[in-house]
Amino acid sequence: MADAEHGGGVHSPLEQFEIKRIVPLDIGGLDLSFTNSSLFMVLGVAIASAFLILGIGRGALVPGRWQSMAELSYEFIANLIRETIGPEGRAYFPIIFTLFMFIFMGNMLGMIPYSFTFTSHIIVTFVMAFVVFVGVTILGFVKHGAHFFSFFVPPGAPIWMWPLLIPIEIISYFSRPVSLSVRLFANMLAGHTLLKVIASFIAVLGVAGILPFALVVALTGLEFLIAFLQAYVFAILTCLYINDSIHLH
């Protein structure tokens, strides 16, 4: 690791993920500095809020382009919840909408050259996934009490299979926050690293650099798709977990 950061110098493809303190802040021995990561979180929240609030504006009966986009993002998540959870899912709309907008903004801001992608840090995605995991587990116990444990017993399985199936179900349940966070983090990390690596070939290859250049253009398009898709995947998996907690099987 140290080699990639320092030995590789300016050309290290991982340099873009480096955290830099902008305003050092130390509270009770904890380093809570305002960093480039914090800056893009604040930017993401500000842009998402402005996009939605200004987009809706006075709430015209016949929406303009901007208002349509704001309404579209709302209806997109509303439909997602209706399809995965059903009518009971309305209560979870704000949290899922926030998760989607936050991750989507993080991914999209990361597509700007020289910017920082806060969703490419495992700690950020893991905290979000862990909060979702703890949240749906608490929700399951609140809704069903001890009966929630029956979630680990696959329905219709014969009893002699239980000693095998129940540990598998429990492992799969506890691996949820890991898969949820690693999926988003790894996609962002891999995509941005790949772009950087291929882009570094452009200057080296001279005229033939047109090939990696074309590849970078194509991959950038793909990365925009992945930026949206990973936010969508995070939101839909959260919905599915909430659905499991509400309806068990």
Added chain:
Amino acid sequence: MPQLEPWSYMSQIFWLVITFITLYFVLSKVVVPRITSVLEARQEKIEDDLGRAERLRVEAEQVLEEYNKALDDARSEAQGLLKQSAEEMAAHAANRNEAVGADLAARNREAEGRIAEARRQALDNIKPAAAEVAAAALAKLVGGTPDQAKVAQAVDSVSAESQG
């Protein structure tokens, strides 16, 4: 690898929590109620318009029905009037026919009366002359003076016969 440098974890978690909660409050307190109300208002407006269109359609059908009814009424009324005036005219013509006929008959009778009167007068006037002529003829033929009264009587009976 910058992702595995623990010094930044507290800072990242701290700012993640702050920004995420901020976005959550902005969305749940401002954006969601607003968009919900806009979408509901639009839905209401659409339903309202559909309802009004339906009402207007029913109203238009009613008006059409009334119009057709009025048209039928007017048509039957016109036919009634036509029939009535035809009857009136026929009655009027019959009346006049009758009146003219009666008038003509009256005048006919009057004229006949006058003719009869004129005839009687003429006969009356002729009677003395006839008696005289008869007397004179008798005197010439028979000689002597015939009885005036008998001559007159004979003339009367003859004229009555001819008149008969």
